[in-house]
Amino acid sequence: MVDSMNKNIETNGVRSSISDNPLIDCQDVDVYYGDKQALYSVCLGINEKEVTSLIGPSGCGKSTFLRCLNRMNDVIDTCSITGCIKINGEDIYDPNIDVVELRSRIGMVFQKPNPFPKSVFDNVAYGPRLHGRIIEKADMSNKVEESLVRAGLWDEIKDRLNEPGTSLSGGQQQRLCIARAIAVDPQIILMDEPCSALDPIATAKIEELIDELKAKYTIVIVTHSMQQAARVSQRTAFFHLGSLIEVGDTENIFRSPENEQTEAYVTGRYG
Amino acid sequence: MNKTIRQLTLKRQFAEKRFKFYGQASLFLALIMLVVIISSMTYRSIPAFTNYGLNLNINLSQNNIDKDNINYRRLIRENIFLLDSGCEDRKCRREFSRLFSSGAAYELKDSLENDPSLLKKDFRKFILFSDDADLFYKFGIDKNLPENERRLSDREISWLSDFQEAGLVEKRFSTNFFTNGDSREPEIAGVLGAVVGSLYTILITLIISFPIGVLSAIYLESFAKKNRLTDFIEVNINNLAAVPSIVFGLLGLALFINFFGMPRSAPLVGGCVLSLMTLPVIIIATRASLQAVPPSIREAALAMGASEMQVVFQHLFPAALPGILTGTIIGLARAFGESAPLLLIGMVAFVVDIPGSVTDPATALPVQVYLWADSPERAFVAKTSAATLVLIFLLIVINLAAVILRKKYQLKW
């Protein structure tokens, strides 16, 4: 274990593959949809202030795993989860955990941009209002501005705060959703294929944003684009048929993955 | 090869044009039907909106009027016979007075009670002719028929002609029709009672069925676990929407009147019965519009940390509101035009007074149409058409409201 760590430090030069104290620590996570098992004892640690990408073919369970992290799967009646997911050492499936509070710490961005059919301002202010974080009007304006600036959207739409969020372009909508997510100062941001509905320029802007955000937030991103995973993430986890096949430094995953299945997938050999 | 392709293309284009034509033709046909119905209805209802009457001089000095206890009927009678009737016997006098509406006394009473200062000196009062006299002025009469087969005798006709020649006859817009309740006398019968009854009924229906329907739809859609019980409920709601309305009338009779002892003929009961009928429509419409809200909105709100209830009331409900309102109004419009269940719970009664509350006996517009259509007096033919027009007009207003509300609350995605 220590040896492999040292080796990773040597070859990668930037970061160790597995930190001693990951922010998110998943042990033996099994997920069932009714009788169908979707995840098979996934053990995965996610480091703080780092981008971790989850890759794998469709239906491999990466989105399911992502949704376990903010308990979005709770909404599905038939979904049941066993195992342990700890964030900051706290089991998020503990019955004493308040899901609302948990989700205020974990923002989520979806595949399709889904701003509320409200004004841009109200979209960003939604979270702080919902959680009663900010009451003063001036504070709220500051918060909205700050979030939009951080999402790289302020200069483009500062004159359009009262227009409906749905009137923005696709890429702007997605960044609006990111601004909405960071307005509640989460610790973690989950992204479920955030660029799959966007054109390359909008994608590039989002990727640039992810790069900036990782200084402050821990980001977990599901993506179908291997190149994107290679570009934005420090660590990559490969899922297949509900199992975590391989996890490691992104560079290694795309240079010389240890597992043959991973190699087959990243090189485009999966039939 | 090329030729066959060209032929196929032509054939396809022709089929398209033909289909377009069919669509336009059927639309046109429907439009024609509508125009025919409305225009014939309007044409037939025109006589109902005017009344003929006579500006009668009410001579007070001739009588010793006991101001606290006026006999209005006598007052009218005495003043009528100041006109030149040329009558000697009682029979003639009765025939003469029959030319005038029996409601004239009530109208005189109303105007005097509104303005007691009138009693100080003589004044003129517009009194209506009876329906037969009214129809004489409107349509004339076929004098070739033997006298005993006519509604008016030769003597009556000559009186009426005399009035006309003397310039006493006046044609006025019939405000009665819009301000009066039902009556045995067509010239003073109005739709207001029925309109108010209908509005009360619809109000009750709205108050009962909207919250119950919307809340149960929201519960079924967002909170209820999917199991056999909810499946069963769902199937039965759909069944309920297909139950003939008269069955609800029977249920209302048995349940609300016989079991709960609610008042007969009251809009309260009518509203309850129509609620039963409207509920499934509202539930189905609400569920459909909730389902039409993109699930991404729900996910976004949940991921922001909103509770299930906040998601429903902050996002799903506002987004679904236009659809819910449309469904509700369509359900209400259907209830508004419903008569069968109301017949069974006694709202078919002859009610002269305009209902003052939901527990007063009342009738509804469709029932009123039915009642008038059933009446033997010829003057009611026009009244029936006029009442139908009012019903259609109110339905158009309701549907317009639906359109406006939908436009107003429509969200842009």
Add this chain to the structure above:
Amino acid sequence: MTEHIVSSYDDDLKEISDGLITMGAEVLGALKNVEMILENNDHNLAQEIIKNDLLINDLGQSVESKVFNILASRQPMAIDLRIVFSAVKMSLYLERCGDMCKGISNRILKGDLNDAQSPDTINHLVNMCIRVHSNLKLVMDDYAKKECKNSMKVWESDSEIDSLYSAILMEILNSIKANPEAIEALVPLLFIARYLERVGDQATNVAEETYFVVTGEDLEGQEKTEVENETTF
């Protein structure tokens, strides 16, 4: 490894590998010719080598342009990325080998080997040439089969070639000292030895690339058995 979902991707990759293997074969042929020239002093063969070098350069060019296309269109990953990335370097190495052979031919064409009157040295050079040839052949076979059975061995045996070179160098220097008049005939031999040593170096480079393609790890990081033994001119 199984095939790609996109079969034309496999074809593209195969073209790159095949291009390199052809280049390798050409270089090996040139080396064989060098050996024969040294043995028989055959100037015609030297001409042929010089002519063939153009062909090797062309092959290198076409491998490079294929790499260019595949990078732009396929964005290769993992093993594919390693193949494509190494192909650029390997084509460069092999091109250099070709250039070395050409250099040897040029030296030979300028004079007569027999003038040096040192058949021992020439024999040693032939030996060295055979060693270099066999090393390069081993790694090219490895590359063709995408394995690294011999690469490590070749990589380690480079030091032997280096010592052969040192020995020949000493020998020639001694000859010059003993017979300074023959210096003009001996210096080309010096260059030939130097070129052969460089070809040997390229063979180890190719071995490194092959090892990287197959395992994804660098040979460079591994512990070297011998200290660099290079004399500069």
